[in-house]
Amino acid sequence: MAAVITKPESLLYDGADWDYDKIKRVYDAIEHVALDEMGLNVYPNQIEVITAEQMLDAYSSIGMPLMYKHWSFGKHFARDEMLYRKGYRGLAYEIVINSSPCISYIMEENTMTMQTLVIAHAAFGHNHFFKNNQLFQQWTDAEGILDYLEFAKAYIAQCEDRYGHHAVERVLDAAHALMNQGVHKYPKKRSLDLRLEQKRERERQEYQEQTFNDLWRTVPKPTAGGARPSKTVSERKKLLGLPEENLLYFLEKKAPRLDHWQRELLRIVRHIAQYFYPQKQTKLMNEGCATYTHYTIMNTLHDKGLISEGAMLEFLHSHTSVVFQPEFDDQRFSGINPYALGFAMMQDIQRIAENPTEEDRYWFPDLAGRGDGMAALRDAWANYRDESFVLQFLSPHLIRKFKMFSVRDDAEDPYLLVENIHNERGYRQIRKMLARQYDLAFLEPDIQIVDVDLAGDRKLILHHRVTNGVLLDESDAKAVLRHIANLWGYEVQLVEVSAVSEAILKEHAVTAPSGMGA
Amino acid sequence: MNIIDRRLNPQGKSLANRQRFLRRAKEQVVKAVRDASGKRGIQDIENGEKVTISTGGVREPSFHRSGSGGVRDYVVPGNKEYVEGDTISRPEEQGGGRGSEGSPDGEGDDDFRFVLSREEFLDIFLEDLELPDLVKQKVKQSESHSLTRAGYSVTGSPANLNLVRTMRNSLSRRIALKRPKPAEVAELEDLLREAEDRGEDPEKLREMRDLLERHYLRAKRIPFIDPIDVRYNRFETVPKPIAQAVMFCLMDVSGSMTEHMKDLAKRFFMLLYLFLKRRYRSVDIVFIRHTHEAKEVDEDTFFYSTETGGTVVSTALEEMQRIVKERYPENEWNIYAAQASDGDNMSSDNARSAGLLKDAILPLCQYFAYIEVAAEHNMGLSALGRETELWRTYKMVQGPDLPLAMRRVRSRREIFPVFRDLFAREKAGA
8 A cells, every 4th residue: 555645635625525615626726727827718607506407407498598488498308308317318517608607507416526527627628619719709799698598588488478379489490490591601790799689679679669550550552463573583682682591581581471579589599590500510629628628627636636546537437438439330339429539639739739740740830849739729729610620630640540431322332432541542531521521511401592583473492502412301391391481471492403513303392371471 | 706506496497398398299199198098007097107209290390411312421430441442331221330410309200208297197188078067066165164365454353463564554654744753852862961961052952952842742642553554454254165075986796797897997986086186175985885785885895805696776876875964965065976887787676776866866966977887708799789777777867957977888998988978078069
């Protein structure tokens, strides 16, 4: 028994139980490491202790502390609850919200070591990423999101009271179906300010209420088929801002038969989709950053003698299971684990910066040997998203370590073809293809509204530009079109067009809904 | 940094979402519940239930690429033996190797499974059912009364004094009439004393004494609490609806009743009990079994002990009448009766039974359900419509205004439909 015995008084905590004093002490120690030694830059932190049931609650409302009410959240809750109660699935140790202050939920069941890990991971790792990554800076408003959700929740509840559950549900269902097609992918002129947004909406409504005059109702409506001459197609498209890939935006602004409140519901769903858009594009980096941060912090704490050997072993046990990557032929394989690849890439960048090999110098002339690994990482965290990050930083060393290979699955061939493996010839191809797997623009079908004849039959025409011959899932596409038709109020047509040859591959259409209207 | 303990926050934040979900999936959930309740024993019907519904009505569609067709590239880890140009035979459906694919929410077309709580299950299970003759029950409410709060009054007993109201009135009156506050008076007294000690100007001293005197006088004239301030809590007596019911289970236990028939009867009684239990605060059950004589027994004896003897139905009805007279006065209790029998009766007793039922029992009851249980296997025979003694007897009694319902049951599957049939909410105009 000649092991080194750390003096108990130097430890931040001992044993598994946690209390607020310990958390405070640990937080201060972590903060010191994170800010002074790693140079992280974070939003103020707010740590909230919750129970397992509240964690399930948070799951079902896509992780947000406030959310409007909708049956789909109830559905997810019912399923998550069953899986959890039957023991099929554990719960996350934490949830973190991109807001300022940055809210991290920690579960009361966690041991003290787990709480330490979670604080390092969420309150500093994710927090730093949220605050510094350019996608988040550009697309989300961390200060305003909670206020905006509060507004959205109240607004939707109010709509339910005024117009009935069914009417609200109908709009929300449709909006949810289009959520993936409800984001702006390129920045518009001004940045988002959700608080202003909220104020503006309130003012608009007040104005309408003040200027309401029942007389307008009695004014005869123009009969259909007015005598206005139809403009040329290109003029018309220009007027409507077509083609438009943000379907929710287009419907909100241009759908002829929606009420004001219905447009506002679409707007709310669109804002929420936009808020989550960066998270979808940075899953790998975000987790990689947080995992790297907690790993570094825990090791530093241990090196300083602030946590015990036992705590360190507990941490390593949980860390290794988080960054475990099953191989493709393993039963547990379900794609590449973002924690595993993210963490490995972060470590790799640091290695290349501080301790490069000849190969690294060839592949990363700018990065190799630049010395300060932490600075290189902070730089990467700020300026990349998953796709560009992989394309830029995935090294041959890692490709070999993960033994990556690429497979081509052509439906016309009876076999899958191994195209590239982890060798000199394959590195660049594999890197490119892997980057593509993280490219949302490539993953999600490219669907745009291309034409509508507002003066004529008002048929809305959408195009899906088909890449690699992969068509849309038919039954779902049909159901979504039904939703679009509900919002649009007239016939909707979706044409699947080959991106290469412009040939029409398939057409879907749904007729105008009956009985939608003001 | 802030640490906030949210553990004590109100639970069940997602309850509203759950209700919306159940409402949305109503049709399928109701069907699933019906199926489930057909399958399991009545005893555990009160537990929650894991139900499986098809994703039809609760699907959340989105535009996404289909799982087959076209050309796809995957990058996957863990190469062991492959080199470029190798071919791999296509894995079975659901095989691994789908790096970036997988349905958007991991669901596909599978059925959706979740657990209903006990309340939700029963709600759906018993929905649309209504107790017959609820109107009549309301007429019978006069006997008992309870007190409820009904505002405030200016008279009452000291025990009912409402201090808060009284003091509020008193305070506003004192302010309105400018009664000097005790603190003001005390301050003035202090000032006066100081001035006296200092030997102030006598003129000034007199002024102060006068002022103080006026304060004393005013405080005396304006009482702290005046009778007009006083308020009492007022109570009113309201008639209390009768929230208790008694359920009589009558069963023929003669040799001709098989275990299967008893089982059917038991299931029906259970359902009725469950149903009454949800509508009334307290439900008593009385078990009366009969052969050629009737006896009130406990539940175990009722269902599980066998007797031999003839079958005289009127004895059970007499016993019921006696018990009602003794313990369940009809103006205090809602009386329900369910009789289960295989339909045998002594022919000499038929007239007497019919008379008793019509003149004595039915006037007492809110509802009298007669369930004729038959063996599962002789379906053919009884399906031909050969009516039993008792069935014919009761059928003669049955009239449009009498709360008597009769049904035949042969198998466990039929219990619930029959039960629903008996208690289904009446269609408008029916």
